[in-house]
Amino acid sequence: MRRLLVPFLVALMASGAATALAQESVKVGVITSLTGRFAEFGEQHQAGIQAALEDVNAAGGVNGVPLEVVYEDDTSEVNAALTAAETLVNQNLPLVMGAYSSSITNPLAQYFTRQQRPFLVFTSGDDAITRPGSDWVFRLNQPSYAYADVLFGVFDALNEQHGDGYLRTIVTIHGNGAFEVSVADAVDEIAAQRGYTVLQRQDYDQSGADFRPILNRFKSLNPDVVFMVSYAADSVALMRQIAEVGLDAKVFAGGAAGFALPNFIEGSGPAADYVYTATMWTKDVPYPGAQELDDRLQAILGRTPSYHAAQAYAAIITAADVLSRAASFSPADVREALLATDMPDTVYGPISFSDYAGYRNQASLPAVAEQVVNGEFVTVYVNGEVVNEMLDTPAWTER
Incomplete structure (x- = not known):
């Protein structure tokens, strides 16, 4: 078990939710730019997700079941992102996360709100995504x-x-x-x-x-x-x-x-x-395991990581925590678990979602x-x- 995840993993393994036990894996969706003008950021996302999946699954996944990511490429375009979102909704995944560009994420947030499906934003910064926001959209990264x-x-x-x-x-x-x-x-x-x-x-x-x-x-x-x-x-x-x-x-x-x-x-x-x-994050932030995570991301990428990789890492450990606590994988129960999130010791900083300064379901991080x-x-x-x-x-x- 990696030291940087100890506080998170103790809580994760103590969760009583049993929804995952009948499945071979628990799948979550990630919409990001694997191709197109924002592909560099999509590569950073993939590095962070890889590191997080290693940690989460080494510690037992979601209540003993491995966590798996289903990627959809938005090709750095809005229309492709909306098609990707529809694909993931049709797969009935309990949680979808994304994306990089705010110009893409804003329409995605509106789509998931209409579908009444939980959507976790982990990189896009436009204030309008969570101000005023909606019941179904949560953001762990800092607003613009x-x-x-x-x-x-x-x-x-x-x-x-x-x-x-x-x-x-x-x-x-x-x-x-x-x-x-x-x-x-x-x-x-x-x-x-x-x-x-x-x-x-x-x-x-x-x-x-x-x-x-x-x-x-x-x-x-x-x-x-x-x-x-x-x-x-x-x-x-x-x-x-x-x-x-x-x-x-x-x-x-x-x-x-x-x-x-x-x-x-x-x-x-x-x-x-x-x-x-x-x-939004560097190896020098005063959070446990920051230097270790930076080293791992650098090894995966073969170069210095950007904060976008750490944000993707944080999204995956948040998803694992949320799905481990959810009473079921229904949209309403996953939303309730997101609202109850309280992760004070993550490598990205303390993660919880609250309403403040006109924002809704927004993590408050400097x-x-x-x-x-x-x-x-x-x-x-x-x-x-x-x-x-x-x-x-x-x-x-x-x-």
Whole structure:
């Protein structure tokens, strides 16, 4: 039995539910992007799920029955995701989980609500998924507000470090997908609350635009912070073009997504240095077994994992806990078990679902901030505290 799952597995094996005992395996559905533009994130999901299944089944599965995942590929498209959801519902699986992109997960959440089937979201961040939410949709990962909020925590800490007024003005560039817009909305909201000024906000189409006209306009505004919300390829293009046009700022901040991936550093090269990014989990979080899980995920992937793999891991151990406690595998009983979830010691943090701040069935977990230093992600801000030195960003001419 792996040490990192001991608290969870003790509770799991003590459960009295007997629904699983007559089955050869207990199957749950996972909708993710195995192909298409988000396939990199689907690969991270598969790594986390593999590690979690190893742990859960080594400890007895769901009341002595192995847990099995049925994958459906959404091909990074909404219509394929809805077809996948219908396929899994027709198989009468007790729980379905997914997906990566908020633009895909929002329609999925609406579909499962109409079907009155429990749906567990473990990566998509758009606030609208659980605010206002529905009785049938649960989310264990942080909503998009948290992606902006943790970076404003960094901004506040830098103002404390350098003196009030060091950071005051912000420009925002973001894609026009549901997640990116939701984070940018949070930037506007938090900036107004905390006395920052958003000088300009610019969205762009998902087609891989030339950002230089926007960046040159931003350059004329002389902002303190450049806040970016983009997926993988766009995050790399943004930083390379920011360096090209010589847009200087005291802080470059990425709202997770593409900026939190190892490929961001590889693709951006030296331009990635000093960039801050929100992330939802790192090996340095103060949860039991984080370093061990990071090592295992790295071995599975053959490279540094992103937080998306840890989220998928958390989804599987949550599913095993829920199905072990459910009175039956009927949708209503699984929903009741989800509502009663109380897992205080997971590697992803304490998992339970509650209603707060307009969210419904939402786990309440803080985000984390990293800074790229010499081509490596360094965790700098966790649970409201600076945990490593935050380096000043030099002008491009001084690098």
